[in-house]
Amino acid sequence: MNKLSLAVPLSLLCVSAFNTQATTYISAKAMLDINNGKLINAPLLQIDDGIITKITTKQTPKLQQGDEHIELPELTILPGLMDMHVHLTSDPTVPRSERIGQSVPRQAIKAAYFAEKTLKAGFTTLRNVGAEGYSVIAVRDGINAGDIIGPRIWAAGPSLGVTGGHCDNNRLPPEMKYTAEGVADGPWAVRAKVRENIKYGANVIKFCATGGVFSKGTKVGIQQYSLEEMTAIVDEAHMRGLTVAAHAHGTSGITAAIKAGVDSVEHVSFVDDEAIKLAKKHGTWFSMDIYNTEYTLTFGEQNGVAEENLAKERQVSKKQRDSFSRAVKAGVNMVFGTDAAIYPHGDNAKQFARMVEFGMTPLQAIQSATINSAKLLKQDSNLGQIKVGFAADIIAVKGNPLDNISQLEQVEFVMKAGEVY
Structure with a gap:
């Protein structure tokens, strides 16, 4: 967490210098679909201007200068x-x-x-x-x-x-x-x-x-x-x-x-x-x-x-x-x-x-x-899910929280509107 919180501001400086259209990518071990409880393996999320713009699986991002790839190989992601x-x-x-x-x-x-x-x-x-x-x-x-x-x-x-x-x-x-x-x-x-x-x-x-x-x-x-x-x-x-x-x-x-x-x-x-x-x-x-x-x-x-x-x-x-x-x-x-x-x-x-x-x-x-x-909150068209067009409010935990709900007490990664905290 400390490394991420330090690295992201530095990457943002690079973004402003080299790539005004920089993209953030997140890859993880799995993603929980909160609509049906299914676990999706090896997701890759594309985030632009704080919004999720693309979701694929088992892909490697093609980075341009200034882009950021956040890798969470041992974690499961779900909405904030x-x-x-x-x-x-x-x-x-x-x-x-x-x-x-x-x-x-x-x-x-x-x-x-x-x-x-x-x-x-x-x-x-x-x-x-x-x-x-x-x-x-x-x-x-x-x-x-x-x-x-x-x-x-x-x-x-x-x-x-x-x-x-x-x-x-x-x-x-x-x-x-x-x-x-x-x-x-x-x-x-x-x-x-x-x-x-x-x-x-x-x-x-x-x-x-x-x-x-x-x-x-x-x-x-x-x-x-x-x-x-x-x-x-x-x-x-x-x-x-x-x-x-x-x-x-x-x-x-x-x-x-x-x-x-x-x-x-x-x-x-x-x-x-x-x-x-x-x-x-x-x-x-x-x-x-x-x-x-x-x-x-x-x-x-x-x-x-x-x-x-x-x-x-x-x-x-x-x-x-x-x-x-x-x-x-x-x-x-x-x-x-x-x-x-x-x-x-x-x-x-x-x-x-x-x-x-x-x-x-x-x-x-x-x-x-x-x-x-x-x-x-009447915000269900832009908050509350990991979905294209929604705000990039994302957390990550170890394992599957459906197997052990207490995992949510130990959040390993937090992103709000595309920024890592």
């Missing part, structure tokens, strides 16, 4: 992975009492650090579902401008929530008169908040439909926004071409969010048969973070997680995993979402093993983090 539920500004190793005092600029620096770390773990696309001060939007724009290194990011601004709800901050005394940026009550107020988020660069909208595990004074299963308010949020966002994610643990909140037309429901801890049927009817995606329980219950207390929150995690964890198994068995649309920030960033791929343990095949788990996530 996607995580649809992260919070890049939050560091679970820092006590929560300290996090309250971090400024928005400090959070943005954290987010930039964690973005690069997550990219190098093989996740070339992320959806950041809520952050203060439009901080992750700034990080996204910095990545796109080439100022910093990181994955493609779809970023919400501050998550919308009711006064005193999960997306508010209830840890400060009333005399401080603090209200979180995303708080809005009533249909017209939530429309205004969606418009404000879009004004400052959000390209996805997130709201809290129910209480949550890590907030103070909220009950996990209790609905917060009304159906009327949720419908207003979704209508406003869809009118502007943005997708909508709803944080929802409780049954009534899940059902109301689906009826309101959200694109994805996050967590989905207490799902019932009606909600599953509605999700299938509406084509709603479920994003269920079933990895982080052990980390929270093992390290939460030493990281300053209050007993109230640990108790809610104990209440939710088994129910959520049962709900995951039922949703998979029922054939609900599923994407890969981990809630990174509850556990350390960069460990995102550890959830794959949990997804297989609780009902998915290895191929379904990989599809949730590739083609399915691309569909949720």
